[in-house]
Each structure stands twice: as structure tokens, then as C-alpha cells.
Amino acid sequence: MDPRRPEESLALLLAARSGRLTRRQILSRGLALGLSTPTILALLAACSRGGETPTAPAPAATPQPGQTPTGRRESTNREFVVLFFGGVPDLDPQSAYDNQASALFLACYEMLIKLKGESTFDYEPMLAREWSHNDNFTEFTFKLPPNAVFHDGSPCDADAVKRSFTRFLKMGRGPVNVISRFVEDPDQQIQVVDTTTIKFVMTKPQPLFLAAMASEYGPLIVSPKAWDEHKTADDEFAHDWFSQNIVGTGPYKPVELLQQERFVFERFEQYHGERPFFDRIIARVVPEDATRRQLMETGEAHACAYINPEDLLAMKQNPNLQIVEYDTTEVDWIRMNYARLNAKARQGFCYAWPYQEVIEKVLRGYAKPINGPIADTVIGYDPSIPTYTTDLQKAKQLLSEAGIKEGDTFTYMYSSGDQTDAAMAQLFQANLAQIGIRLELQQVERAALLELAYGDTPPEQRPHFMSGGWWPDYNDSWNQIYPNYHSDSVGSKGSNAMFYQNPEVDRLMNQLKDAATEDEIRRLTGQIVRILTWDDPAAIFYAQIKKATVLQKDIRGYVPNPIYINSYNFWAMWREAL
Incomplete structure (x- = not known):
């Protein structure tokens, strides 16, 4: 703890461990006390993990295909239709700075980590299975699953992750500031430790780095094999190709990409993580407000984050719909x-x-x-x-x-x-x-x-x-x-x-x-x-x-996040048999 104000620092630590303060209160009071950033981050870890070192736990064992959690009444309808209000012209996740694009990307691409539930401070595994950092937040190490592959069948190992981040940083488009704030030289600052371990080395303490790595804009992993196959002398990063195609490691792979009409994804059977419930995800582009409302009310669509406020007030009276506000x-x-x-x-x-x-x-x-x-x-x-x-x-x-x-x-x-x-x-x-x-x-x-x-x-x-x-x-x-x-x-x-x-x-x-x-x-x-x-x-x-997402009443597992706005946690959602 900071030696300049030991009594107040100790009181803050005890309050964090007892759960009496929110994470935001700990951050605010810690900064007001003049505590160092690593100390505050340790307090935040104490708040959520009882004082343990802030290292992510390994996920639970992956269920076998078809395995159903005890007591869960699953529907046999495993198709999920979501409505967008416009097309997505750029499908390159390291270029697109667009909310609807990011909503698609959460189905088919992965960051190393993602925000946990509704929190803007806690993280959970996505591509990485676990992670850690040193005491002064200058080194961050991520462990990858040994069986991760891209949709094109190529392995997603530590070298592939480094190459993906190198492309992102050197291409320098759209959301590059999300990571370039912390990593200026990927050749020197991103290190392949072994096949499943990658390390990011900072030039100074960077306590916000994990938060940036959980952003749905930019730090998503693309296939180096696809990059190599489609780059040209005039397009060294194959951006033109990636803007029209998708090759990630996510739980769903694309089968149809009509960028002004619809996007169709099917479950990726070689996915490294837990098998998702839905077999098929369809994102339909429906520009008209009235039509989106009609499709939700008739049950032809299952989710929409783009409903105007006047229609939302009316749809609250529909017993077949649930309105999740946040x-x-x-x-x-x-x-x-x-x-x-x-x-x-x-x-x-x-x-x-x-x-x-x-x-x-x-x-x-x-x-x-x-x-x-x-x-x-x-x-x-x-x-x-x-x-x-x-x-x-x-x-x-x-x-x-x-x-x-x-x-x-x-x-x-x-x-x-x-x-x-x-x-x-x-x-x-x-x-x-x-x-x-x-x-x-x-x-x-x-x-x-x-x-x-x-x-x-x-x-x-x-x-x-x-x-x-x-x-x-x-x-x-x-x-x-x-x-x-x-x-x-x-x-x-x-x-x-x-x-x-x-x-x-x-x-x-x-x-x-x-x-x-x-x-x-x-x-x-x-x-x-x-x-x-x-x-x-x-x-x-x-x-x-203030946002609201409209869902059919049988959809379960949806959790909104104040930063992943208008997006869906596809991997955790399912349909209940009513």
C-alpha cells in the first residue's frame, strides 16, 4: 500500500475485500488518495476475487455435443434471427469502426478476452484460456488453447496471434488507436513464448491494457493464412478481401455474406470452446423501423436492438416479447x-x-x-x-x-x-x-x-x-x-x-x-x-x-453490457421450450 497515507489505504483495502465498495468507488477513492495505479488495480482484484492475484481462471470443461445443463428445457428450434437497420460495408474487423459490424464479429471473430457480463472492469476468457500480468503492469501474458483453429482450418497458435496484431497495428485503420496507445512496435513488444503462450511487453505501466484488449473494436484475431493468400502488391494487408470475407476463430463461421441484405452463420464444429446452443444465426438487414417492429411482433425475428423509442413503449405491452433496458x-x-x-x-x-x-x-x-x-x-x-x-x-x-x-x-x-x-x-x-x-x-x-x-x-x-x-x-x-x-x-x-x-x-x-x-x-x-x-x-x-434490446419471450442467456452496446453474447444465449 502507499506509505504516504497508510491508515486510509488500509481502510480502503479492507472495504474492498469485504465487498462494501463498488469497483468504481474503489477506483475513485484510490486515485483521490494518490495511490499508484498498480495498487488500485490490486484493490479492484481484491474486490472481485477476495484479494487473489488478478489472473483469469481456466474455464469449465467443454461439454460434449448435445449435452444439456441439468434442468434446462431447451427448444428444438436452434435458429436465431437478429435484425439490423442497415448494411455493413466493411467486414474487416481490424478496420471497421462500426457497431453493427462489431455485433457480427462477436459471432465469428474473437478477442483474447472479453468483458464479463454487465461489467466494464471484469474479464473472462474468449480466445485466451487464462492470462496474467506482472506487478507493475508492463508485461501481460496470455495462454491459448492448444486446439484453436481458424475457419479455414489453419492453426491459431501464438505466432498467428502475433501476426494478426502486427497486421492490425501496421495497417493503421479505424480502431487502431485501441491498441496502438499501448503497443507501438509489434515486432519488439509482442513476443511468442511458445506455441500457446504470447506476451505483450510495455514501455511503461499500462493498467488499462486489459480493458483495451477486451474491446470489440480492433483487437480481433484474423487468419494469417487468409492474409497471405489474398494480399497483393497494392494491398499488402489484404484489406479489400477481408472487407468482403470473414475468417476467424469464433463459434460461428459464415456461409452467406450479402452485405446489404443478410449474413448467415453456422456453428463452427471445430470451435475450441464450449459448443453454443444455436446451430444457425441469421442477421437480416431491415432499414424500415415499421418492418423491424412487425417482424418482431409476428415472431419471424428473435432479437432487435434497433427499435425507436415510440415503438418500444408500445411493444412493452406485447406478452410475447421481452424488453431488456440498460x-x-x-x-x-x-x-x-x-x-x-x-x-x-x-x-x-x-x-x-x-x-x-x-x-x-x-x-x-x-x-x-x-x-x-x-x-x-x-x-x-x-x-x-x-x-x-x-x-x-x-x-x-x-x-x-x-x-x-x-x-x-x-x-x-x-x-x-x-x-x-x-x-x-x-x-x-x-x-x-x-x-x-x-x-x-x-x-x-x-x-x-x-x-x-x-x-x-x-x-x-x-x-x-x-x-x-x-x-x-x-x-x-x-x-x-x-x-x-x-x-x-x-x-x-x-x-x-x-x-x-x-x-x-x-x-x-x-x-x-x-x-x-x-x-x-x-x-x-x-x-x-x-x-x-x-x-x-x-x-x-x-x-x-439508454438502450433497449427486444427479444422473443423464449430467448434466454442474453446479458447486455454498457460498452458492448447493441451486441449479443451469442455463445451463451439459448431458446427455452415453453
Whole structure:
């Protein structure tokens, strides 16, 4: 324990071991006491494991095919149909920074570890069977199962895992920051100890590394054999091929990939882990809200995470459905084009947004106001920052000072088929019309919106506004802000879709990346958020989101997670015989 405040440190340790404090309370109090990060992580381990060393246990023995847990009444219907609201243009898990893509990936690709249940701090095996780290969090060792193979039949050993991470880091697309924050040189920092053991060596203590490794964005293992077979002189990482094909180690392998229509997966019989219940998973692309609701109510589909709030309220009355609601780390915003709108204009548009109407009439209680891009459930949130409210006179004044005249026209782009986005856009359009500004609404297919947002089309060719939102890949404010608002994340290098570039924000983010105490995290995060929200607005931040997943009443085993939003723990779900 930290020798500077031994009495308080000892009291915190005893409270952790007795279970009287939550993990978040331990983290907050430990940082406030000035404890070292390794000490705090040890306390968190004590909270969940009674003080044992934080090493994952080996999983229970794998059941034989067809084995049924005692007392479980399983249905003979082993097909699971899930609904998406749009296509998935990029199936490369080390490139796609897209929620629907990640939901697919959890069926067919694997991280080394995953978040456990509803926790954002605890982990359990995925590809790795166990793991450990040294006392100062500079070395992390993972043990792989000896029988793991990819869908193409090639072995998934430690060398394959290293090659997969090397591809991810050197390709440098989309979610690369999730791991590049910790590993800059995969050749030196990733070591193959033996066939089933791989070690990651850090240049400094990195207590957040395990959290990042459990992210569903980026650190998924792809087949080096497929990479070798499909790379070209112009595409050394075979990204073009992986964007249309899937070769992982997950419990399901693809049999049909129609990226704008449906995805069909069947159980992978050579899977190294526990045999999942469902034989077949079908993800259908259904852009229309009304059709998704109809398919759920008729029983033709079994799960959907994309139901608008108004329909959710009605579907709660349906006895054949279960609605699983949960709090999230998601913040939604409207991206504003940094190259086409000056700071005064962006401030004016922030005042023109219909905040209260959106929360009450569109989101219908599945959201609450927010004061920036950081949810109040994420480390670094600062409640002292003020929140915007609608003020059309202030908006008109600022827009006039920005050089915008009555009758000027601006463009707002959102995904077609989404009634919630459409309703918000129309309310914004109506507000602007009251002060003489025209807003042209552009509905596009979701795939086209993603290709524009995460591609390299210059900002001058992008709309003035684009609907969006985000949640962190792991519980950390830097990880929420960096991919969206650092100048290094523009275009295909991240998710900075409107090319926001503020040198002071970049400087503060670079400091936040290595912040060691909660006070420092909160101070730096607060400074960044004030700039992003008030001084040099990047977006219209309007809501922190509460989510709901709709399931047929016979589906069991579904567990939502505040970070794995809109995703499914396919490996643990099953259907009960009613």
C-alpha cells in the first residue's frame, strides 16, 4: 500500500475485500488518495476475487455435443434471427469502426478476452484460456488453447496471434488507436513464448491494457493464412478481401455474406470452446423501423436492438416479447463540418438545436441531457460544465456574426429508414426556418453514410451536418474523445468524420493519454470538453442514451453490457421450450 497515507489505504483495502465498495468507488477513492495505479488495480482484484492475484481462471470443461445443463428445457428450434437497420460495408474487423459490424464479429471473430457480463472492469476468457500480468503492469501474458483453429482450418497458435496484431497495428485503420496507445512496435513488444503462450511487453505501466484488449473494436484475431493468400502488391494487408470475407476463430463461421441484405452463420464444429446452443444465426438487414417492429411482433425475428423509442413503449405491452433496458456509455451528437462552418456559426447552430423536444418527444425517456461527449458513467466526466438549451435569438445573433444570411441553405445527412433520426432532423429544420435559415435533409443508405464518414472524402465535399454518436471502446475518456476529435483521426485513420482540428485539443489529448490520477483525468477531460462544446464546438451534443434490446419471450442467456452496446453474447444465449 502507499506509505504516504497508510491508515486510509488500509481502510480502503479492507472495504474492498469485504465487498462494501463498488469497483468504481474503489477506483475513485484510490486515485483521490494518490495511490499508484498498480495498487488500485490490486484493490479492484481484491474486490472481485477476495484479494487473489488478478489472473483469469481456466474455464469449465467443454461439454460434449448435445449435452444439456441439468434442468434446462431447451427448444428444438436452434435458429436465431437478429435484425439490423442497415448494411455493413466493411467486414474487416481490424478496420471497421462500426457497431453493427462489431455485433457480427462477436459471432465469428474473437478477442483474447472479453468483458464479463454487465461489467466494464471484469474479464473472462474468449480466445485466451487464462492470462496474467506482472506487478507493475508492463508485461501481460496470455495462454491459448492448444486446439484453436481458424475457419479455414489453419492453426491459431501464438505466432498467428502475433501476426494478426502486427497486421492490425501496421495497417493503421479505424480502431487502431485501441491498441496502438499501448503497443507501438509489434515486432519488439509482442513476443511468442511458445506455441500457446504470447506476451505483450510495455514501455511503461499500462493498467488499462486489459480493458483495451477486451474491446470489440480492433483487437480481433484474423487468419494469417487468409492474409497471405489474398494480399497483393497494392494491398499488402489484404484489406479489400477481408472487407468482403470473414475468417476467424469464433463459434460461428459464415456461409452467406450479402452485405446489404443478410449474413448467415453456422456453428463452427471445430470451435475450441464450449459448443453454443444455436446451430444457425441469421442477421437480416431491415432499414424500415415499421418492418423491424412487425417482424418482431409476428415472431419471424428473435432479437432487435434497433427499435425507436415510440415503438418500444408500445411493444412493452406485447406478452410475447421481452424488453431488456440498460444504461450505456453512449453519447449522441450531430457532427458539424469544421472546414465549412466557422466557430461562430457552429456556436449558433448549437443554440438552434431542439434539445428538450428531442429528449421528451423523440427519444421518449430513453435519454437524458448531456454537457459534452463524455457520459456520466465514464471516468473523467465533469458535471460542472454547462449544458446548452435552445435559444433561437442567440442562435440568430451568432449566425449573423458568422456571416450567414437569411435564406442561406445548409445540408444535414442521416441514415434512411430511421424514424428517430428523421424526426430530430425535421425539428432542427423547423427551428432554423424560424430564423430564416434553410436546412436541406439528405437521407442516404447506412452503408453510404459509413463510407463517407470513415473514408477520405475531403471535408469540402461533405454535408454541413451528419448524425452520429459514440461510446468508448473501454471505460476511459481519452478513448472516447481521441478517435472522434484528434486531428490524427481524420478520415480513414479514425472517426473524425468532419475533420475537426484544434491544436489545443490535440495537445490536451496527448497529455490525457498518459494521465495517472483521476484528478488529472478529470481536469484534462474538462478542459477538452469545454473547447469541444463551447469555445470551438465540434458537434451538437444532445443526449446520453439508454438502450433497449427486444427479444422473443423464449430467448434466454442474453446479458447486455454498457460498452458492448447493441451486441449479443451469442455463445451463451439459448431458446427455452415453453
